[in-house]
Structures are given as structure tokens and as C-alpha cells.
Amino acid sequence: MTFKQFALNNVKRNTRQYLSYFLSCMFAVTVFFMYAVVMFHPDISNYEFRDTMQRGIIVNEIIIYVFSFLFVLYSTASFIKSRKKEYGLLTTLGISKSQLNRMLVLENTIIGIASIVAGLLLGALLTKLFLMVFSTVLGIDQILPFHLSLKAIGLTALSFFFMFEVNSFAVVWTLRTNSVMEVFRGAKSPKKALKFSWILSTLSIAAIGVAYYLAFTADFMSVFYRMVPILVLIIPGTYFLFTQFSIAFTNQLKRRKGFYYKGLNLLTVSDLTFKLRDNARLLFLVTILSAIAFTSSGVLYGLFQSAEVESERFLPQDVSLIGKGKNNANAFQEEVNNVKNEFDAKNISYKTLMVKSTQVQVSSNEENWNETWLMLYSYSDYKEAMSLQGKDVPFSINNNEVFILLPDIIAPDYADIPDSFSLRSENEQADFSVKTTESQVNGNIYTTYSAVVSDSVFNQFLEVASSNEIYYNSMMNIPNWTSHTETITQTLGYVDREIVYPDSQADFYLTMKEGMSYLFFFGIFISVLFFLAAGSILYFRMYQDIDNDLHHFHSLYRIGLTDQEMKKIATKQLGLLFFIPFLVAAIHAGFAFKILQNILTSSVFLPSGIIISIFFVIHLINFIFIRNIYTAKLKKVM
Incomplete structure (x- = not known):
């Protein structure tokens, strides 16, 4: 040879x-x-x-x-x-x-x-x-x-x-x-035995608990600066969960005499304590790899599935066309007519509304709001715009009030809005008490926010507005717009951007769908690779320990345990080593999904649940395969 x-x-x-x-x-x-x-x-x-x-x-x-x-x-x-x-x-x-x-x-x-x-x-x-x-x-x-x-x-x-x-x-x-x-x-x-510490065990649970709280209460505005603290807490917390808390937990099980001396629990728990100690770092690694796989797959799939709902959330109106300046009124109307004609030619049904708005500037003691530009709408026009979308105005308004229209992703406390301020144009100025409501009009490139005032106040500003302070707004409602996304996007792509600023749910939808398609296409296979690697690592460890385990089970066989009892002990131990990391990783991923749910309107738990269920089936098949190999080896000592 x-x-x-x-x-x-x-x-x-x-x-x-x-x-x-x-x-x-x-x-x-x-x-x-x-x-x-x-x-x-x-x-x-x-x-x-x-x-x-x-x-x-x-x-x-x-x-x-x-x-x-x-x-x-x-x-x-x-x-x-x-x-x-x-x-x-x-x-x-x-x-x-x-x-x-x-x-x-x-x-x-x-x-x-x-x-x-x-x-x-x-x-x-x-x-x-x-x-x-x-x-x-x-x-x-x-x-x-x-x-x-x-x-x-x-x-x-x-x-x-x-x-x-x-x-x-x-x-x-x-x-x-x-x-x-x-x-x-x-x-x-x-091997040196890992020292058990109640302090580290308690800190591990506390770190994970704080990370979960930060994840549970995160929103769109806070998630970006919370991500690093969450990772800083969750990674060492998970490490000490396996190296310290797991040993503390099994020690407590040993003290519960009624449980510990029942059936085969004495042998199962005693062996499990040593296995958890010897495999703590490995279980930590498997948990982190699995959590990455669950989180990335679930988040990408959830975002991919939520494109339509999020389009309607970020852009409340199906289509909006905005033109600036009184001198461009005719040219703006011509562009709007071209869009309508194209929709008619493509048999796209729509309802339309034309309203005027005017721009004003905030004068406030609040530094963040002083000199902020607002697009001003009358209460009646805003009511018609919402009616076009099949919605009702949730507020009434007085002459001394202005309602700031905040996008759904921005909470009032994050906008740091003052209780009152002045609105001024080139020829008019007035003081208002400030309130907020969720915006139901699309944003624009001309002002930071939109706002609603009473009809009389709006007319007061409009009548003295200069030419460049007047805007024309064509708002459209298109039933079943998702069936016409390509046509809508192409049609709006032909308008003259120097005259019209177009915006549509269809464009946002296609952009998000395309971006998520790339990410999903790139990320899903890497996630599967991480998960398979985690399963392989568990498989390696089982083979490393199998010789020692065979000697152990041979001793149990000689003192009188039956074949079924030894298989039961082996299955429980393997099952705990396999599914404890899976469970911890799934919980970690669940709170990551909660962050995403706090940001999005559409439910991400169903698509995320589907992803984790698929991973669970793969993991279960892997466990059954390894268990069968393991128990087949046990037969050699019986």
C-alpha cells in the first residue's frame, strides 16, 4: 500500500x-x-x-x-x-x-x-x-x-x-x-473546569433583558443608534448565558429533589451539566451563527413582502404632481393633461383633484424649527384630498391653529415641535398654536413639511402670495395601482421635471421591490450557509465526544440500564444540545423582527415565522440524522 x-x-x-x-x-x-x-x-x-x-x-x-x-x-x-x-x-x-x-x-x-x-x-x-x-x-x-x-x-x-x-x-x-x-x-x-459565578450569570440575563427591551421599544428614529448597544449587550450576554448561567440553571435543577430523582433525570441532568460546560463556547458560536441566519433571512423576506404596504405608508397618495409658480400654471396643466391622456390610452382608471397651496416659513425660538419651510394647504382642500383616497379628516381646525402634517415614520416628540410659532411669507405673517397629525399627502422637494390651516387663513396668505410662492397640486387616486406600476412609472418619467415634480406609490414600490430583490437574492444563500455551518459544528462536536460517551453508556449498561433507557437519555441530551441554541437564536431573531415590525406597517411576523419554520424543519432533519448515527453507535456497547 x-x-x-x-x-x-x-x-x-x-x-x-x-x-x-x-x-x-x-x-x-x-x-x-x-x-x-x-x-x-x-x-x-x-x-x-x-x-x-x-x-x-x-x-x-x-x-x-x-x-x-x-x-x-x-x-x-x-x-x-x-x-x-x-x-x-x-x-x-x-x-x-x-x-x-x-x-x-x-x-x-x-x-x-x-x-x-x-x-x-x-x-x-x-x-x-x-x-x-x-x-x-x-x-x-x-x-x-x-x-x-x-x-x-x-x-x-x-x-x-x-x-x-x-x-x-x-x-x-x-x-x-x-x-x-x-x-x-x-x-x-x-480541561480546566469553568468557574461558575452568580454575578456573571445574573449579568448575562440582565444584559440580554436590556437588549430585548431596547429592541422591543425601538422605532424608526431610534433604531440606528440603538443597534450598537443591542449588539454590545446581546453577544457577551449570550456567551455568559452558556458559560455561566447554564451551569447555574442545572445546579438549581439538582437542588429540586422531586425533579432530580424522578426517573432518569438524575443521569440526564448530571451529564448535561458537563456537556454544557464543555460545549459552552461551541453552543454560543452556533447560537450566534443561527441568529444571524434567522435575522437576515427573516428581515429580508419581510421587507420583500411589505413593498406594497410600505409604499402606501410612505406615499399616501397614489400619484401627485406639483408645479411651482404662477407663471408656470399653463405649462403645468399641459403636463398634467399629458399624463391623463397616457393613462386614458392605457385604460388606467383614475380620479383626480387639483388644488392650490402656498409656501411659508416658520419663525420660532426653537432653533430646529426657525426658518423651516412649510407647504400650506387649506382645510377644505386637505379634506377633499383625503376624500379622494377614501379617508376622513380626523380633526377640525380654528383660525389660530396650524396642523403640521408629519410622515408616519416621524413621531411628534422626535420632531421637537414647539407649542406655537409664526408663519410668514413675503407679504403676510401670523401667529399660530401648533398641533400635529399624520400626513395624508405626499412630500415634495420644495419644503420640509406640509401643514393645514383654516380656509380663511389660507386665503389670507394666498391672496397676497407672490408668484413663486404659489403651487399647483394635481392629486390622483388609481384603483388597483399595483397592476399598473410599470406604466405609471414610465408615464411619470416623461414629464418635464423643470415644470412638474412627480411622485407616486408605483415608483416607490418598484424601487423598494428592486432593492429588496437584490438584497434577498444576495442574502438568502449566505444565511443558509451560516445555518448549515452551525449544524455542521454540532455534528463535529458529537463525533469528538462519541468515544467518551460510548464508554459512559457502556458503564450504564453494565449497571443495569436497558437499551431504551439509554437511547432516551442520549436523545434528551442531544436534543437539548441541538435545540437550546436554536431556541435562543430564534428568540434573539424574534426581537430583531420586533424592531422591523416597529418600523414597518405590514406584519413581518408571518413571513419571519415561515423562514424560521423552514430552518426548524432543516434542523430537525439534521438532528434525526445525527441521532440515528449516535444511537447506532450505542448498539455497539450493548
């Missing part, structure tokens, strides 16, 4: 141990390759989003590659650790350091090449489906034809081969620093 055959046989004998690692690497290669196919696809150059798409894919490829590098490094180190006893035996039988190093590099090279080849083959098989999904998600009229780029194949193969080789030499370097006895002891090397 040659040295190469010896290395190949070692890989074959450890097939089950390498299986999860191999599949995860293969998936990473597949995803990397399919994105590369899109990046080098010749037909992409025909689309306007080519540059944006290629930049996004490059960022995605870097993330996949860096994460795969770290994952392979961790996995290879784990395998080396689990086989140290084997390497120690080979060393005592006379294998030299250089031969052992060659064997390790050769084994990892074999697995790496197999992963690359399998990943490329799977990627080639899925490329057509991937291109179909890509075309559908991004709204391309024609599905991109099947194309296998030699550049994509070469980039993927060379990049991952280099990665596997570098990781091999890195792990060999760490192994050569160990003495022969340390290698021979292998995974049984004594």
Missing part, C-alpha cells in the same frame, strides 16, 4: 465523520460558483443593473469565501483534535513528523478536491434553476439562458483549492508544536 493509498483509506474510514464537513464545503463551493456564473454571464451586460449586480456579487463572494475559510480552519482543527490519539499511535509506530504532516495535508487535499468537484457538478446542475430564480426575483422579462463560464469554474476551483491548502498547512503548524504525549492523549487532554 502506497502512502497516497494510506491517506485515501483514512478518508474513507472516516466518511461519516467528514460527511457534514464535506456537504457544508460542497454547498459553499456551489453557491460561490453559481454567483460567479451570474457575474460572468454574457447577457448581464445588456441590463442597466449590471454594475450594481456585479458589485453585489463581488461582496457576496468575499463574504462566502472568508466565512468558508474560517469554517474550514475550525473544522479541520476539530478533526485533528478528534484524531490526535490516532496520530499519537502512528508516531509511536515510527511515522516521522514530515510523513505525518504529508498525510494530514494529503487527506485535507483529497477532501478539498472532492468538495470542489462535487460543488462544481452540483452548481452546474442547479445553474439553470438559479438563473430562473435570479431572473424572476429581479423582474427580468426573459430568463437568462444556461451558460457555464470557464472563468467562473476557474475562479471557484482555484480559490477554494488555495483555501483548503492554506488551512491544511495552518493546522499542521499547530500540530507540530505538540509533544508526542500530548498528541497521544488526544481529545482526552484534561
Whole structure:
């Protein structure tokens, strides 16, 4: 038997141990390759989003590659650790350091090449489906034809081969620093017990609780400066949750005599305490990876699904056309007529309303509001505008009052609105008490906010307004506007922007849909990669501990436990190690979804629930697969 055959046989004998690692690497290669196919696809150059798409894919490829590098490094180190006893035996039988190093590099090279080849083959098989999904998600009229780029194949193969080789030499370097006895002891090397601290345990719960509170109460205005504190609290809080609080919790279970001495709980809890202690850092890592996967997938899918509702929230009116200046009145009307004629030609039904408004400036002692420009509407016109959208005005108004129309995303307290101020134009000024209400008109590029005053006050300002202070507003309601988004956007794209400022829900909808399509397309596969890596890490750990566990269960078998009792204990322990991180990650993600829900109008819990349910099914299948391997091994000691 040659040295190469010896290395190949070692890989074959450890097939089950390498299986999860191999599949995860293969998936990473597949995803990397399919994105590369899109990046080098010749037909992409025909689309306007080519540059944006290629930049996004490059960022995605870097993330996949860096994460795969770290994952392979961790996995290879784990395998080396689990086989140290084997390497120690080979060393005592006379294998030299250089031969052992060659064997390790050769084994990892074999697995790496197999992963690359399998990943490329799977990627080639899925490329057509991937291109179909890509075309559908991004709204391309024609599905991109099947194309296998030699550049994509070469980039993927060379990049991952280099990665596997570098990781091999890195792990060999760490192994050569160990003495022969340390290698021979292998995974049984004594470990320092983690010290249990009530202070750290309490702080972990407190940190997570504060992070949850910040997430639960966050809104659009506060979320940006709360994100860093939330992460600063949640990451160390989760770490100490597993390294400290988990031990404290199991110790409390031991003190509950009625529970502890019931059935097999004594054995389950006792073993679980040591497993939680030994695997605390691993469970923390798995939880963070899973939380990233859940959060990114759920948030992206939730945003993707909420485009219509959010369009109606940010732009209350289906279509608005605003023209500035009395001198442009005729030209503005001509542009509006052109839009109407185009809608008529496309059989798009609509209702329209034309109103005047005027701009004024705030004079206030509040620095944030002084010299702020407002678009002023009369109460009657605002009432008609809301009626056009099928809504009622929720307030009445007096002559000395002005209602500031705040967008839904801005709360009054964040706007820091004074109780009173003056409104002035070139030829008029008056004092008002200030109130706020949610805006039901679209914003514009001319003023910061819109406002409503009584009809008499509005006429008072309008009658003396200069030409450039007068605005013309054409407001449209289009039933079932989502069916005409492309036509509406194209039609408004033809108007003269020097005369008309157009805005529409259709344009916002298409922009958000396109942006979310890119993000969803880029993010979903990375999320799945993170989640599969988390499952693989658990699989590695199970294989590292399985020899010690077999000795333990053999002892239990000899003192009289039945096959079913031992399987029950093993299933409970594995189940807790698998699903505790999943549960914690799902809770973390749930509060991230609450942040998104506080920002959006549409419900994100249903799409987020669907995403987590899919991940749960995948995790459950992975658990059943690993449990069956584990219990099959137990049969050897019975």
C-alpha cells in the first residue's frame, strides 16, 4: 500500500465523520460558483443593473469565501483534535513528523478536491434553476439562458483549492508544536473546569433583558443608534448565558429533589451539566451563527413582502404632481393633461383633484424649527384630498391653529415641535398654536413639511402670495395601482421635471421591490450557509465526544440500564444540545423582527415565522440524522 493509498483509506474510514464537513464545503463551493456564473454571464451586460449586480456579487463572494475559510480552519482543527490519539499511535509506530504532516495535508487535499468537484457538478446542475430564480426575483422579462463560464469554474476551483491548502498547512503548524504525549492523549487532554459565578450569570440575563427591551421599544428614529448597544449587550450576554448561567440553571435543577430523582433525570441532568460546560463556547458560536441566519433571512423576506404596504405608508397618495409658480400654471396643466391622456390610452382608471397651496416659513425660538419651510394647504382642500383616497379628516381646525402634517415614520416628540410659532411669507405673517397629525399627502422637494390651516387663513396668505410662492397640486387616486406600476412609472418619467415634480406609490414600490430583490437574492444563500455551518459544528462536536460517551453508556449498561433507557437519555441530551441554541437564536431573531415590525406597517411576523419554520424543519432533519448515527453507535456497547 502506497502512502497516497494510506491517506485515501483514512478518508474513507472516516466518511461519516467528514460527511457534514464535506456537504457544508460542497454547498459553499456551489453557491460561490453559481454567483460567479451570474457575474460572468454574457447577457448581464445588456441590463442597466449590471454594475450594481456585479458589485453585489463581488461582496457576496468575499463574504462566502472568508466565512468558508474560517469554517474550514475550525473544522479541520476539530478533526485533528478528534484524531490526535490516532496520530499519537502512528508516531509511536515510527511515522516521522514530515510523513505525518504529508498525510494530514494529503487527506485535507483529497477532501478539498472532492468538495470542489462535487460543488462544481452540483452548481452546474442547479445553474439553470438559479438563473430562473435570479431572473424572476429581479423582474427580468426573459430568463437568462444556461451558460457555464470557464472563468467562473476557474475562479471557484482555484480559490477554494488555495483555501483548503492554506488551512491544511495552518493546522499542521499547530500540530507540530505538540509533544508526542500530548498528541497521544488526544481529545482526552484534561480541561480546566469553568468557574461558575452568580454575578456573571445574573449579568448575562440582565444584559440580554436590556437588549430585548431596547429592541422591543425601538422605532424608526431610534433604531440606528440603538443597534450598537443591542449588539454590545446581546453577544457577551449570550456567551455568559452558556458559560455561566447554564451551569447555574442545572445546579438549581439538582437542588429540586422531586425533579432530580424522578426517573432518569438524575443521569440526564448530571451529564448535561458537563456537556454544557464543555460545549459552552461551541453552543454560543452556533447560537450566534443561527441568529444571524434567522435575522437576515427573516428581515429580508419581510421587507420583500411589505413593498406594497410600505409604499402606501410612505406615499399616501397614489400619484401627485406639483408645479411651482404662477407663471408656470399653463405649462403645468399641459403636463398634467399629458399624463391623463397616457393613462386614458392605457385604460388606467383614475380620479383626480387639483388644488392650490402656498409656501411659508416658520419663525420660532426653537432653533430646529426657525426658518423651516412649510407647504400650506387649506382645510377644505386637505379634506377633499383625503376624500379622494377614501379617508376622513380626523380633526377640525380654528383660525389660530396650524396642523403640521408629519410622515408616519416621524413621531411628534422626535420632531421637537414647539407649542406655537409664526408663519410668514413675503407679504403676510401670523401667529399660530401648533398641533400635529399624520400626513395624508405626499412630500415634495420644495419644503420640509406640509401643514393645514383654516380656509380663511389660507386665503389670507394666498391672496397676497407672490408668484413663486404659489403651487399647483394635481392629486390622483388609481384603483388597483399595483397592476399598473410599470406604466405609471414610465408615464411619470416623461414629464418635464423643470415644470412638474412627480411622485407616486408605483415608483416607490418598484424601487423598494428592486432593492429588496437584490438584497434577498444576495442574502438568502449566505444565511443558509451560516445555518448549515452551525449544524455542521454540532455534528463535529458529537463525533469528538462519541468515544467518551460510548464508554459512559457502556458503564450504564453494565449497571443495569436497558437499551431504551439509554437511547432516551442520549436523545434528551442531544436534543437539548441541538435545540437550546436554536431556541435562543430564534428568540434573539424574534426581537430583531420586533424592531422591523416597529418600523414597518405590514406584519413581518408571518413571513419571519415561515423562514424560521423552514430552518426548524432543516434542523430537525439534521438532528434525526445525527441521532440515528449516535444511537447506532450505542448498539455497539450493548
